[in-house]
Amino acid sequence: MLVPVFSVVGFLSLYPTIKGFILAFQNYTVFTINRIRFIGWDNFEEIITDMDFLMILWNTVVWIAVSVFFQLLLGLGLALLLRKPFKGRGLYSGLVFYPWALSGFAIGLLWSWLLNGQFGIINDVLMKLNFIEEGIQFLSNPDTAMLSVLIVNIWYGIPFFAIMCLAALQSIPDSVYEAADIDGANGWAKLVKITLPYIRPTIISTVLVRSIWIMNFPDVIYGMTRGGPAKSTEILSTYMINIVYYENDYSKASAVGVLVILLLLVYTILYLSFSKGGEVEI
Amino acid sequence: MDLHHVHQTARRGVHLSHQILAFKVSFESYRYLFEFADFGKYFLNSLFVSISASFVSTIIALFSGYVLARMHFRGKTFLVIFLFFVQMIPAYLLMIPQYSMFSSFDLINRLTGIILVYIGLGAAFSTIMARGFFVRIPVSLEESALMDGCTRLKALFKVTLPLMLPGVAAIFSFSFVQNWNEIFTAALFLNSDSKMTVPVALYSFISKAGIQWNVLAAGIVVSLIPTIFVFAFAQKYIVAGLTKGSVKE
Numbered sequence: 001m002l003v004p005v006f007s008v009v010g011f012l013s014l015y016p017t018i019k020g021f022i023l024a025f026q027n028y029t030v031f032t033i034n035r036i037r038f039i040g041w042d043n044f045e046e047i048i049t050d051m052d053f054l055m056i057l058w059n060t061v062v063w064i065a066v067s068v069f070f071q072l073l074l075g076l077g078l079a080l081l082l083r084k085p086f087k088g089r090g091l092y093s094g095l096v097f098y099p100w101a102l103s104g105f106a107i108g109l110l111w112s113w114l115l116n117g118q119f120g121i122i123n124d125v126l127m128k129l130n131f132i133e134e135g136i137q138f139l140s141n142p143d144t145a146m147l148s149v150l151i152v153n154i155w156y157g158i159p160f161f162a163i164m165c166l167a168a169l170q171s172i173p174d175s176v177y178e179a180a181d182i183d184g185a186n187g188w189a190k191l192v193k194i195t196l197p198y199i200r201p202t203i204i205s206t207v208l209v210r211s212i213w214i215m216n217f218p219d220v221i222y223g224m225t226r227g228g229p230a231k232s233t234e235i236l237s238t239y240m241i242n243i244v245y246y247e248n249d250y251s252k253a254s255a256v257g258v259l260v261i262l263l264l265l266v267y268t269i270l271y272l273s274f275s276k277g278g279e280v281e282i
Numbered sequence: 283m284d285l286h287h288v289h290q291t292a293r294r295g296v297h298l299s300h301q302i303l304a305f306k307v308s309f310e311s312y313r314y315l316f317e318f319a320d321f322g323k324y325f326l327n328s329l330f331v332s333i334s335a336s337f338v339s340t341i342i343a344l345f346s347g348y349v350l351a352r353m354h355f356r357g358k359t360f361l362v363i364f365l366f367f368v369q370m371i372p373a374y375l376l377m378i379p380q381y382s383m384f385s386s387f388d389l390i391n392r393l394t395g396i397i398l399v400y401i402g403l404g405a406a407f408s409t410i411m412a413r414g415f416f417v418r419i420p421v422s423l424e425e426s427a428l429m430d431g432c433t434r435l436k437a438l439f440k441v442t443l444p445l446m447l448p449g450v451a452a453i454f455s456f457s458f459v460q461n462w463n464e465i466f467t468a469a470l471f472l473n474s475d476s477k478m479t480v481p482v483a484l485y486s487f488i489s490k491a492g493i494q495w496n497v498l499a500a501g502i503v504v505s506l507i508p509t510i511f512v513f514a515f516a517q518k519y520i521v522a523g524l525t526k527g528s529v530k531e
Contacts (some may be wrong), residue, residue: 012402
């Protein structure tokens with residue numbers, strides 16, 4: 001009964017991963033399909049000497065760090081608010097968790113429309129309220145584009161942290177809090193001394209899984225800016241996809257993919273050794 | 283009431299009618315979407331692809347999840363960890379090698395091809411989720427059925443599977459949402475007009491010169507409806523599957 005899952009995974013995940021590593025050292029483009037050969041490290045050289053490569057790396061770091069930090073902060077806050085039962089909690093948490101089910105790409109498109117500099121609704125409202133004289137080019141200005149995609153991504157990712165933190169919070173026995181009440185602990189002390197230590201393993205594993213996931217999440221950016229303007233919102237994943245769609249250089253894109261996998265491995269090892277393990281659960 | 287006031291009121295009236303008119307125009311873009319942009323076709327493609335792939339990966343996951351939860355054998359932990367790592371590999375990293383593999387089988391630009399890709403993307407995580415649900419169903423229930431003379435298979439179908447229904451709902455809906463929303467592999471694989479899924483169609487709207495924002499916005503709204511429904515129906519199962527489904531024993 002295990003044969004189906006492992007043949008599917010073997011054919012459609014494992015084999016392609018290995019093939020991706022091989023393609024990275026070849027010259028597979030749309031134009032060379034019949035003349036594929038090994039070209040050594042050329043693809044990697046081309047990527048690393050790309051003038052924008054350092055900026056793309058930096059964007060990736062900013063994208064992950066800022067998104068995860070605020071998603072954790074706001075997700076945890078939300079979970080704390082939703083922990084105790086109140087009237088309409090089910091409906092409320094249902095609404096709060098909704099972004100999770102929505103397509104990141106469609107949400108990105110929707111926001112690019114709302115934020116449009118000429119006829120976007122947000123500029124329209126700001127102008128009607130006389131906050132601004134003329135439309136702000138949120139997404140076509142490199143200075144504001146990254147901030148805009150980050151805000152949307154943070155909003156989009158809060159539910160996942162909230163769901164995880166909420167589940168962890170609900171596993172804390174009430175008796176612990178009752179004992180703290182008897183000892184006269186105030187709300188802050190309870191948060192720092194009981195709640196956070198209890199859910200620490202969940203936070204550690206969720207931050208790891210989410211940072212990997214966010215690095216590999218080009219959907220929102222692709223819907224909003226496709227990595228532009230002037231690569232100001234380009235991260236490694238959008239960079240790779242743009243190489244596939246616009247340069248049709250599949251081997252160069254594979255080389256980016258190999259770099260992504262290596263970076264993820266290094267990151268995971270470093271993270272786990274610094275956070276002293278922490279049970280890995282999803 | 284002096285003339286000035288009358289004039290103003292009249293203007294307001296005109297303004298109001300403009301707004302009402304604008305509202306009508308927005309329905310117009312839905313009509314355009316389905317009549318001229320053939321969005322109904324893409325919607326059906328998406329439904330077909332997402333449902334088929336989710337169905338198959340749920341079945342696969344039920345078998346393997348059951349084995350990984352109930353049987354004891356050497357290397358089991360390794361297999362579970364292996365699946366855990368596999369499900370972390372994102373779609374866009376696999377799409378090029380898959381593209382090169384699938385072109386040799388003539389599966390590019392076919393819905394079958396993209397269904398296969400989605401089964402591959404979903405199988406590992408669905409299995410992890412299924413295993414989590416099976417682990418939480420007490421073995422003792424099955425054992426007592428076995429003692430009463432049930433065969434193992436009968437015990438599975440009569441006792442465990444009915445208790446597994448929330449798990450099935452969670453696995454299927456989770457995978458449906460993932461499949462419905464996937465864009466990058468679909469955009470690479472499905473390049474003919476009649477084969478596009480909804481996200482690919484939205485993408486083609488923006489890549490064409492001169493975006494019609496009203497039509498695009500209507501398309502986005504329509505594209506969000508199915509997952510909103512699925513989530514409304516399966517939210518509590520999905521949340522249970524995400525949080526408890528994969529916790530270690």
